[in-house]
Amino acid sequence: MKVHKKLDRKHLLRKAITIPIGALLSAIGLEIFLVPNHILDGGITGISIILAYVTHFPLGVFIGVLNLPFIIIGYKQIGKTFAFSTLYAIICLSIFTSIFIPIPQITTDPLLASVFGGVILGIGVGIVIRNGGSQDGTEILSILLNKKTPFSVGEIVMFVNVFILGSAGFVFDWNSTMYSLLAYFIAFKTIDITIEGLEQSKAVWIISDVHEEIGDALNNRLGRGVTYLNGQGAYSHDKKQVIFTIVTRLEEAKLKSIVEDIDPNAFLAVGDIHDVKGGNFKKRDIH
Known part of the structure; x- marks a missing residue:
């Protein structure tokens, strides 16, 4: 019994340390590379970037508020451990994105921003997923829709994200849409590498x-x-x-x-x- 308690504490401590690290990297990828160059991420984060640009409210506010209903759904339908880990990750991400707002962008080259922002964001998201959490409510929605539709989770996520990333052309310009798709693809692949490891x-x-x-x-x-x-x-x-x-x-x-x-x-x-x-x-x- 004592061994299990020690393992549980060790597991919780690792989550408590690594999830903020993942959220910190995600915030760096977003606020220092992607957002200043009008490049979107997918999911709720992408919607939050658009709303933050239109309303001039901090990005972290929308990330927290828009994800909250999905966390509640996830708590009821998927499990409390996943929901609490996700809530913790989103709170950390919201705080870190607010902290990085005054920091000037490193590059104004959208290609460099897409590549480096996508890689850093992907590593951050991958770290959070490896520790049982999520930073985006659309993943929770996709899991639930998968049970009621003939589409897979991946297909639902892809459809939602293509729609969100495509909207960058109307909010910013069509170059932003293409750079957003590039950044999303790079982040997607980096997430896989982070979760599975280089020596698969x-x-x-x-x-x-x-x-x-x-x-x-x-x-x-x-x-x-x-x-x-x-x-x-x-x-x-x-x-x-x-x-x-x-x-x-x-x-x-x-x-x-x-x-x-x-x-x-x-x-x-x-x-x-x-x-x-x-x-x-x-x-x-x-x-």
């Missing part, structure tokens, strides 16, 4: 008549454990041994080289894995 794991399936030789080579030359799975061809009904292993992205090329050297005709399939736990899997250096 790969699941590998290999079918070969010399499976034992390949398995031994992967053990000895790559330092990876392998598992033999019993397989059977659906057409030929031939019994086959399927080699299954997990490697890092950096080890993928070496694994393919090993298999190619031993059996050029081997069947090889590689897939992305977002999380690996348990067993003796550890990330290793490539030699």
Whole structure:
């Protein structure tokens, strides 16, 4: 029982520290790069940027107010842990965006602003998501609409964001729309990298008549454990041994080289894995 309490406290402490860091980076990306150059982000933040520009009220006010109804919905429909983490992240983001208002922009080049603003914003959002929160209510809305419509969460988010980013052309100019789409794409990809890590794991399936030789080579030359799975061809009904292993992205090329050297005709399939736990899997250096 004491161990669980210690783990819970450690987990909460990590959230309490890392979520503000993510919100701080998001605020830097917004207030120092994107907003001064009339470049929008997607979701509620994008709507908040437009309203702040039109009304001259602080961006943080709209981020807090517009997200509040979605946090309440999320509390009732998704869970209190997610809702509180999201509320904490949005409060931090609202405060930090207000703090950065007097700071002058670093660049007036919209291309540089789109790239650097998108990267910094993406890292910040990714950190918050990794710690169980969110900085935008449209994600909560998309999760709920997904249950009642044939569209996926990603499709709903994309539709909403294309509409919001497209509105930049009417509020600012059409160059702003194109730069906003660029910044959104960069931020989207950076979020993935932040959540999944640079050394994304790969699941590998290999079918070969010399499976034992390949398995031994992967053990000895790559330092990876392998598992033999019993397989059977659906057409030929031939019994086959399927080699299954997990490697890092950096080890993928070496694994393919090993298999190619031993059996050029081997069947090889590689897939992305977002999380690996348990067993003796550890990330290793490539030699």
